[in-house]
Amino acid sequence: MSGSSESDGEQGNGTDGRTAGPTEADSGEEAAENEERPTRFEDLALAPPLQKALAGIGFTTCTPIQAETLPMTLAGHDLIGQAQTGTGKTAAFLLTAIQRMLATPLPWEERYASEPRILALAPTRELAMQIAEDAEQLCAHTGHSVMTVMGGVNYDRQREQLRNEALDILVATPGRLIDFLSSQDVFLDQIDMLIIDEADRMLDMGFIPDVKRIIRKCTPKDQRQTLLFSATFNQDVLNLSSMWTRKAEFVEIEPEQKTAERVDQSVFMVGNDDKLTVLTNYLKRPEVEKAIIFANRRDQCRDLNDDLRNQGIASELMSGEIAQNKRLKTLDRFREGQIQALVATDVAGRGIHVNGVTHVFNYNLPDNAEDYVHRIGRTGRAGRNGVSVSFASEDDAFSLPAIEAYIDQKLTCEVPEESLTQPLKKPPIQRRKRRGGGGGRRPQGRRR
Numbered sequence: 001m002s003g004s005s006e007s008d009g010e011q012g013n014g015t016d017g018r019t020a021g022p023t024e025a026d027s028g029e030e031a032a033e034n035e036e037r038p039t040r041f042e043d044l045a046l047a048p049p050l051q052k053a054l055a056g057i058g059f060t061t062c063t064p065i066q067a068e069t070l071p072m073t074l075a076g077h078d079l080i081g082q083a084q085t086g087t088g089k090t091a092a093f094l095l096t097a098i099q100r101m102l103a104t105p106l107p108w109e110e111r112y113a114s115e116p117r118i119l120a121l122a123p124t125r126e127l128a129m130q131i132a133e134d135a136e137q138l139c140a141h142t143g144h145s146v147m148t149v150m151g152g153v154n155y156d157r158q159r160e161q162l163r164n165e166a167l168d169i170l171v172a173t174p175g176r177l178i179d180f181l182s183s184q185d186v187f188l189d190q191i192d193m194l195i196i197d198e199a200d201r202m203l204d205m206g207f208i209p210d211v212k213r214i215i216r217k218c219t220p221k222d223q224r225q226t227l228l229f230s231a232t233f234n235q236d237v238l239n240l241s242s243m244w245t246r247k248a249e250f251v252e253i254e255p256e257q258k259t260a261e262r263v264d265q266s267v268f269m270v271g272n273d274d275k276l277t278v279l280t281n282y283l284k285r286p287e288v289e290k291a292i293i294f295a296n297r298r299d300q301c302r303d304l305n306d307d308l309r310n311q312g313i314a315s316e317l318m319s320g321e322i323a324q325n326k327r328l329k330t331l332d333r334f335r336e337g338q339i340q341a342l343v344a345t346d347v348a349g350r351g352i353h354v355n356g357v358t359h360v361f362n363y364n365l366p367d368n369a370e371d372y373v374h375r376i377g378r379t380g381r382a383g384r385n386g387v388s389v390s391f392a393s394e395d396d397a398f399s400l401p402a403i404e405a406y407i408d409q410k411l412t413c414e415v416p417e418e419s420l421t422q423p424l425k426k427p428p429i430q431r432r433k434r435r436g437g438g439g440g441r442r443p444q445g446r447r448r
């Protein structure tokens, strides 16, 4: 959630065109034809401290996913919610959680350390931190405490906090949470609500055992409320979700298209050897203020980041091999505009919100069509416009039909214009070709 200082005005315009903002709503015939008035937060039965926090952040009108889900979730229903990237799913579940705690306050003497009331699970540490920050903003006047438990940082400090501080909202990544469950530093049998953000990623193959272990330690499903959110769901995940929920409502905000409507998408047909030239020339265009460049493998990201820096681009690496502290610092510097470009694996493709990402590049097309949706959803968020540029070379053009089928949209492939193919001023770094293209292997026999 971005504070009003960064987001004023623009975000109030709703995030996907269905919520008319004040300016749009007040003018033009189209607005007059809108039979339904957009739901305002003040129309919902939210407690005054929450209303005050919302006013402070500058949120007045619900986004469609908030307008559709909040009446049900505030009434206590379990829910699976699907809506486009960047349309405010976080606030939808956090408002429900905080309102629930406000409606059933615990006397001080019944608030224990190690026993959260709300558990929110997220697949990456960056996302966990972001959810916690949003929660803190919404808890500004409620007196609830928020804590993050995640791998890579501050084990001892997290344990001390769990052991010694009364805890309301716990936001966690699965691995570290399991550590603390095993060491009995945290207990989940008193939680009132379980939230799984990016539920399809959390419930895809890799995470299922961890999530199952965590859920087994939670309050039983008939005694807790369970909410799952994501921009993408597949049938397997929906089937699985029904195991964790009780008579869950399913809300899907069906947009015209799966990808964020405000993203102008293009695909460049470009040979592998020309990608760096086209990307570098593009990044030097003045309109590219903040860019995220996705590549599929860590070694590709590492080389690309070196290549871009060699070309004078202020870029940094965001992949799983980078130490967590460094990743968080990098994200902060990117947020503050000190670096222009992040070169990232899909670590940064889920849920991460950075205001004003103007461009997303797919240096390779992703293997999963869902990842395409999440990646380009880093731009065009919260009512803003964005541009995505994907490179389809001889190696990855074969992923295109599956992506087009998934997003139900034809992507026009174009040849990059001449200005983008101008030779680079500085020669690119020469590397030996990797044998077999194996992920993350150092080239054999490279001399330093």
Ligand SMILES: Nc1ncnc2c1ncn2[C@@H]1O[C@H](COP(=O)(O)OP(=O)(O)OP(=O)(O)O)[C@@H](O)[C@H]1O
Residues within 6 Å of the ligand: 001, 002, 011, 012, 013, 014, 015, 058, 059, 060, 061, 062, 063, 066, 083, 084, 085, 086, 087, 088, 089, 090, 091, 230, 231, 350, 351, 352, 353, 377, 381, 382
């Ligand atoms: N009602 C609202 N009015 C204005 N802005 C909002 C509102 N709700 C959320 N936002 C803003 O919209 C942006 C995107 O929200 P959020 O990160 O929750 O999106 P999301 O739907 O979870 O996207 P993703 O699928 O990528 O995770 C944030 O900056 C948030 O502060």
Ligand SMILES: [Mg+2]
Residues within 6 Å of the ligand: 089, 090, 197, 351
């Ligand atoms: Mg999200």
